[in-house]
Amino acid sequence: MASRAEHAGLDGSVETGDSYPGIRDLAVIGDGRTVALVSIDGTVVWLPVPYVDSPSVFASLLDARRGGRFELAPRAPFESRRRYVPETNVLETTFVTEDGIARVTDALTLPVGDGLVPFRELARRIEGISGTVGFGWSVDPRFGYGAENGSIGLRSGIPVATGRGRAVAVCSWDAGTPHLEAGSVTASFGTVAGSAALIALSIADQEPLVLPSRRDVERRLEGTVASWRSWAAEREAAGPWHDQILRSGLALKLLVQSRSGSVAAAPTTSLPEEIGGERNWDYRFSWLRDSAFVMGALLGLGCTDEAEAFFWWLMHASQITHPRMQVLYRMDGAADAPERPLPLEGYMRSRPVRVGNAAAEQMQLDIYGDVMQMAWLYADARHRIDREFGDRLASVADLVCDIWPQPDSGIWEVRGSARHFTQSKMMCWVALDRAARLASTGQIPSRNVDRWRSEASSIRSFVEARCWSDRKQSYTQAAESEDMDASVLLGAKFGYGDPAGTRFSRTIDALRRELGRGPFLYRYMSDDDLRGEEGTFLCCSFWLAEVLGLAGRREEAVELLNELIGFENDVGLYAEEIDPSTSSFLGNFPQALTHLALISAAMSLTRAEP
């Protein structure tokens, strides 16, 4: 249960000064097009519109003074607890004050049911449970990442904010009389047992606003709950970690762009890997690094439609750079992702705030292994790869034969000079192995299969001779290095080596010894040409749990997985990293790769259950 000791509201407005919520205190809602982050104190602190990679309307998460927010909370001191409405992405926050209890239900509604549907709609229903609770609310939109206040006026008696081709209508029912002041819409009201108030933001982008009726909003809210439940009911998530797999699946679904099938690495930008530091990146792109995990999770969950859409999207997006592939593509499939800083304060003054991602221009060899593994999983699930895609995948394998000896930036996109990263080489082996397997099943042309096998053998010789340390008894981060890197665990996961074999068994022990902090793992400890330090990397810990299971060390694996699950936040979500000493979340949130790694580990251990 979270609490806020003091309230500093004036005339119904709720002020939180320039404080930032803990990343652990955030929950996500979404509609398959964009997402909103809601803090445990009831404030919507992040909302890009119309898509997840668009500029924001609310971004107080990145600049508490200028970012814009939607506050809704009791005016008296309160405690709050929350959960998702079971099997949905609809959030329920229960506020407890000295005088009563009230519940707020938040959703980005889906365009379900009849009637004219707003372009985007954020609905917040406030119900009195017991006693009386005085609420204050304030909608403070700022367009274009806080760059423009926009103008606010009344249209048909409804407050409307406009700016940058967008408009936000603040519709409310039984939620007090809205006042327009200094760029904000504010009001206050009270709840009693059985009362219900409703606030809906109808948002338009380059089109006229739809001003919904209360009945339509209520119906959409109910329809949204039903739609999520229907989706969740079709998922395959059996076993002891059913709840965690399903919640991760629901979080993943929020990161899937419904219009294209692409999957965002996270719905946020620049939540820092170190508070006050410069390790702040925009993750609102689809990373090929994640592709094998995405395909594995979607197929494992029984999301065959989403799996097919993702495969088609990736093959189409990478067509323009074929046979080379980029580290990441934009959600709409475009290849350019120019990086620039925004004039924002940054989360807890962590600067710069970046949009775009320069990693798009890096060379990262491991992605070819991820993509070929993804294609193998897709084909193995009885999907047919057509001739055009088959030809292209074969050309990708040919390319890997040519470029694997080159140094690259590695899975972690190190911004210094290129190196011969071990995991990159292992994944090149995976790429050629999967290509040969696809050829043997007739899914891709087999004309160069002998070359693929021969080059795969050369890669193995390279890794075994130059990427193993006798002193550390471990695969190392890079050739001729003594540094450690948790990403080599993926070599065991994707079949480069036997997880139970001598070298990987010793590597597991060495990684826990050198990079471990309790149940967590740092991804590496070596210099990466960036200032400052970072937290432990959550996906690496889940990879470790899975590889322990694959190595036959089930007891250790289950113990580790259960321990890691204990560090989810109150609604079952994870960020990219965790501070091992305080358990605070760090980095973008919620992070696809962390949830994908959880799904992968939990499903793998469930399958291997004795």
Add this chain to the structure above:
Amino acid sequence: MTIWGALAGGFVGTLVLTTMLRGASELRLTRIDLPFLLGTALTSDRKRAKALGYIAHFGFGFLFASGYFAIFWAIGRSGWLLGAALGLLHGAFAGSALVNVLLPLVHPRMGDSMSAADSVARLEPPGFLMTNYGRRTPIVVLIAHVVYGAIVGGFIALSAT
């Protein structure tokens, strides 16, 4: 000026337009593939979609050539230059409204700005000026349509002589 000239121009113009777009795709300038976009509206089988898409594309080629003919007939003038001007307008309309707005509305497998979590799109939408398929797509599409228009205009003018 005869309708047969327009149809002949439509056939040759579509042939050239399709070849230009395919060439631009092979040169990695764009990912646009109009026959594929049209064909996948009818079937999810990629191979069949391309075959059906080419037929549909030529059908539209004839349809637009007939439209050009109607305009030339109404103004009493024709020629390759006038055809090129109409082609420019045609290309701009295709990029900004026809393929960007109207196609996603009727295409059962294409996402649009309202696609949400209760649906799964199999085909990415083109975006304004079809830039989702590559930044150079609008230029390629405009040039191809100008050439199409010039050919149709030229054939119609020739059929008058």
